[in-house]
Amino acid sequence: MTTHPRSPAAGLQGARCRGCSVAVYPADAACPRCGGPAESAVLSGAGTLWTWTVQRYAPKSPPYQPPPGGFEPFAVGYVELADG
16 A cells, blocks of 8 residues: 555654644644744644635735746645644
């Protein structure tokens, strides 16, 4: 079985704070809760989807620069990961 690198089965490349242990995705060098250093961590990808929306309109320019293929709508969600 082959999994896509962003699929829940493959896990998510996130980060975990060394101090307060909060997990974040996408990975960041600093913790959003305490500001301490965060280390790279593979997160399970399982959790609870609390809300979502679809961004159907391109941001105003400037500063937005449309990509070569043009703007494509995308989904954004708030997920509470099982990893914390």
